Each structure stands twice: as C-alpha cells, then as structure tokens.
Amino acid sequence: MKLPQNLQQKLLLREEANALRVLPISKNNIDFSSNDYLGFAKNEDIFDATHQYLVDHNIKINGATGSRLISGNHDLYAVAENYISEFHHSEAALIFNSGYDANVGFFSAVPQRNDIILYDELCHASIRDGIQMSHAKSYKFHHNDYEDLERLLQKLTLANSHPPTIYIVTESVFSMDGDAPNMETLVSVSDKFKGLLVVDEAHALGVFGDKGEGLVQSHQLQNKIFARIMTYGKGLGCHGAAILGSASLKAYLVNFARSFIYTTGLSPHAVATILIAYQNLNSSAELQKLKDVISIFNQQKQLLGLKSMFVYSKSAIHSAIIPGNNKVKQIAAQLQEKGFEVKAILSPTVPEGQERLRFCLHSFNSEKEMQEVLTELSTLVFK
Template sequence: MSEQNAHHSFNDRLARVLEKRKEKDQLRRLQVLEGIDFCSNDYLGFARSETLKHKWKEAMAASDDRLGSTGSRSISGHCEQAARLEEELAHFHGTESGLIFNSGYDANVGLFSSLPVRGDHLVTDELIHASIIDGCRLSYATRHRFNHNDVNDLEQVLQSIQKNRVPGAQVFVVVESIYSMDGDQAPLTDILSCCDKYQTLVIVDEAHATGIMGPQGRGLVSAEGLEDRVWARVHTFGKALGCHGAIVVGPKLLKEYLLNHARSFIFTTALPPHALTGIQLAYGALHEPEFSYTPLNKLIQHFKQTIQAPEGCWLLPSDSPIQSLIIPGSQRAARAGTALLKAGFAVKAIQHPSVAEGKERLRISLHLHNTTTEVDQLAAALHQFS
C-alpha cells in the first residue's frame, strides 16, 4: 500500500468513528459561549474580577520576571517564586509540603501513575474524574472500584483485597471531595473510619471544593477537620480560584518522590512566573476580610427551591455550586442545552460518554456573580422547554 493510500485508509477510519458519534448526537465541538454564565467553573468570579486583574497588572509592571519559565522545573524552569508559593500553599492547607503541577489533569496523572507500584491496590469511587482514571491506568497497581459514595461497598472491596494482600502491598483509596458531574460530597469521615481498619492511605481530589468549602476556602477535608487523617490531597487553581494549575499536598517525602518520579511534572515546561503571580493573588483574595462564600450558598438554596425539572427529568441532590439536571437521552439533553443557549443562558449539555447513558444532563454551575433574578429567568426558560 502506498503512503497516500495509507493516509486515506486511516482518515476513513477516523471519519467513520466520528460519524457514529454524530449519529448519536455525541460529537463534541468547540464553541464560544455567550450569555449569562451558568456553566463555567469560575464559582467565585475570580477569573473575571477587575480587582484581581488590576493587582496582577500592577505586579507585572513592578516585576522584572521573564515571560516564560524556559524549561522544566528540574532543568531551568525552577524559581524562588514557585518554591515560596509551594511553601505558602502547603501551610495554608495544613500539610508539610506541596508540589505545583501545570494542571489538575497533570497532577492526577503524575500522582497516580507513579505512586502505586506493582502489587499495590488502587480503590476508587466509580465516579472519579477522568484524570484519575488515566493516572491509574498508567500505573502497575491493581484497580478496584466501589459504588458511588457507598461506604458499605467500599468495605466489601477492602475486605476482599485484605484476604489476598501480600506483605508490603499498599492500598490507596481515592475519592473526590465534591464530584465534578453530580456535585455531591464524599462522606469523608465515614470513608476514613472504614479505611482505618485496613491500613489504607486515603487521597482526596479537592478540585471543586477548593475556594468554596472550609475556612477561607481550604476545602472539605479542612472543613471536617480531617487534615491529619487524609494522606494527600490535590487542590486545583482552575476552578473557584480562576487561574490554572494544581498542587499536590502531603508529606515531605511525597513531594520528593513526585519530583523524581512523576513524568507529568518532570518532562514538561513549568508554569511561567506570571501564572504563579495569578495563583498567589487568588489565594490572597481568600484571606481578604470581606471575602465570603455565604452569598453563593444562599444562591444555591434559592436555585434548588426555584428550579422545576421537566417531565421525566430530575435534579440530583447537591449543596455545591454544581447542580445537575438529569435529562435522559443525548438528543433531548442536547435540545435542552441549545434552547437555553438561544434564550441567552450559557449552559452546556453533558452527554454520553462523559456520563453514563440515561444520565445525560444539563450541568448547571452557580457563581457569586449570578443573581437570584438570573436564576429565576433560567427557571422560566427551563419551564418553557418542558
């Protein structure tokens, strides 16, 4: 087969795969969303904050930092600013140390691909994020799943592992504090009580809790006073903090291990100084006396009291800014999303395979910059769709 024919043959294969998704209304396309924001992860409005933008510009004007980091942290990309920021954030989150990654995805892939070794066991909630799944797939550990937020099922899995656990094998239990699609919380205290019986290490992804839960937005682990019982946490900067990147916090040995073994940290260009400045300013905003996420909590309650699900649909229970309206069927969910976009609301339909079939949904995100009037208008638009 000639090179040109080989290209055509493979291109045809790609086209067939994409056509199947298109037939099922599951084809993803990039779109610049306009309208009232009910879909971004900018829960606190930091990404659009004029105050933070002004402070960032002032910091940049006063700085002689280079534009880029110039390389990986292990070669030329390390700087004192990154080291100081890691120390500050580790202290803020109540741990010994922290290591900054370029994104939450990179943090999870680096952590879970390098930490467990052959013979170890990774026990994950069935609804964990794709980045954790990908990291686990790259590891040599045996992976197990337990039913979502079901501590009894978790215990059964741990009991089964214990029967055949070889000496020296480590068991890791991995959960999210707030689940990115359903918006519900992990029962952390119950999970830890269960795990204590089996000498497991618990790792919590705090991506969607950072900034909106716990004292000064330290996360759910801190809100429940569990810092000393959770072995490691992942806090991301791209959700409520409105920036980019993530930090893995935990024991000092974990940081040293990751900077030697996490390939997604070692073999990538580091975050530039201007990105680190944005992260520092966002965390600084959490310390401001006027900062409070109480108005956001009130808006969440107003939303739950106001929204009426269309026939055959239902709102998942959640006290977080993530409110998922289940609209079974990709086509119906897509129509609902399109209708809301046309009505002036930036809302995205989430379809299979991002979620299970029959659990297609509108994933509605609430923010400090949303108003009760906007929520009422969204509720009216949903009522018209039904």
C-alpha cells in the same frame, strides 16, 4: 492528507449518536456553565495585583524557560508553594501545570506494582488515566458506597498474606453530579484497613470551608489524608494545580512524576496569579455570596417542582437528569436561545441514560437570573 478510514468511522459514529464534540463559540450569555465559581477569572483586582506583584519584585519574564528541574524553577514557586501549604495546613505542596497533569503524575508514579488502588466509579478521567498508567492493580467501588468499599477492602485483605499498600481515591465534589462523599465515614473506613486516602478537591476549593479551603479542611480531616489534589482553573479562576502531602511525598513526586519532570514549568505570571488568588480567598466576600446563591438555587428548584430531576447537591454544580442526547441537547439549545449558557452533558461523557443539563453556579449569579432560568427549564420539561 486524509484521515485514516477507521478514525473517520469513529467520528461518524459519534455524529450518528448526536454526541460529536465541537468547540463552542462564546455567545456572552448569562453564565451557568463555567467553573469560575467566585468570579476570580475576571476579577480586575486580582489581575492588577498580580501585575503589581511582578513589577514590585522586578520579575520581567514571559516564560519559565524550561522544566522546573532544569531552568524553570523560578523563585516564585517556593513563595507560592509555602503559602499554599500553610493555607491548607499541609507539610508540603508541589505545583503542577494543571489538575490533569497532577492526577496523571500522581497515580502513574506513586502506587507500585504490588499495591492496590480502590477508586470511586465516578472519579474524573484524569484520575482514571493516571491509574491506567500505573503498575498497581485497581478496582472501582460503587459511587459513595462505603459498604461496597469495605467489602472490597475485606476481600483484598483476606486474599493477601502480606497486606498490600492500598490507595483509596475519591473526589470531594464530583464534577458531573456535584455531590460529595461523607468524609468522616470515608476516613473511618480507610483508618480501619490502614488505607492511604487520596482526595481530589478540584471543585471544592473556593466553595467549602470558611475561607474556601475545601471539603477536607472544612471537616478538619487534613491530617487523615495521604494526598490532596487542588486545581486552580475553577474556584481560583486561574491555571495550574498542586498536590498536598508530606515533604517525603513531594520529594518522591519531584523524582518520579513524569508529568512534572518532562514539561516546561508555569510562567512567573501564572504562579503569581495563583498566589494572589489564594490571598484573595482569605478576605473575599464572594465566598458567602456563592453560599447564598447555592441556597437560593436549591429553594427555587423546590418551588418549581424540579427537585426530583436534580442530583442532590450542596456544591456549585447542579445536574438535571434528562435522558437522551437528542433531548438534552435540544433543551440546552432552547435555554441558550433565551440567553442562558447551560451545557448539555452527553453520553459517553456520562453513562447512557444519565445525560444531563449541568448548571454551574457563581457568586455573581443573581436571584432573578436563577428564577428565570429554572422557570424556563420547568416550561420546557413539563410542556
């Protein structure tokens, strides 16, 4: 059957704006695009250890067989969630099937009708989608702008005779810019207005902290946060996510988070991979390697005169702003032809005029690879 005309028109508009999304074909280029920051996704030791764990515990099940509330809550869940909560110094942890499911589940279920959500304007689509499903009122504040956040808090507090429950939402590393909030300032503002702080740590896990615990723990602020969302498809190189918080929050999510309740659970193999990946964070040399790679990349940007076009970042994500879908796609294609897998991020994913090349760094990227890709970039943008 033909696609309805109004849907076909939307595709044509995307095509005309040179913004049509298509599934990429792997070219085996040098990786500057994946979220596999520590190389865990292709780590043979983790693969073998996961298999051995399942063998040692006589777990020979391919699937969860149902939702966790029916038949899918296999014993490995409790083992993994206990390990995760201890690792992150949290009272409890609840595993979800993905970071998207975790954010949609949390924000659609926890904030209530008379509550208020204040979220950073650059928060991820999964957070925004969850907020849209919530009955709470929501307002965005300017990116990492705590004066704007405080202005909103003062306005909303004065406007309500009975202070509402206010959720303040941010990310510890923003996926498109790679920058991070000032966590101490954010906690201070939140405390001042008795807000409940929610932090998505998807791109900080495995990157910040002595053991890759994330940005919140690196500042020892975990006891000041109402909920943290940890995603495992990035630094841990596997799949799934967990929401960290109080035991009461966990019980509430089990009862009311629809993306948790109405979905088949993860397979034992998937949960075992999460557990083994966490255990590897405790001793992996890849953490320090990644920190060195980030430092070298920043130095090379400076040496080649590229610093001004990049968003400031100490994370594994570095974005060079190159306005215009056509221009940024052209430069990305030229870098790919040279053997470097660098992705163009187009509008409407980012605002028009903020199109960019996004470089994702990894512990396995060599200094030579970084020098070469940035030298090639400088040639393309300065010619």
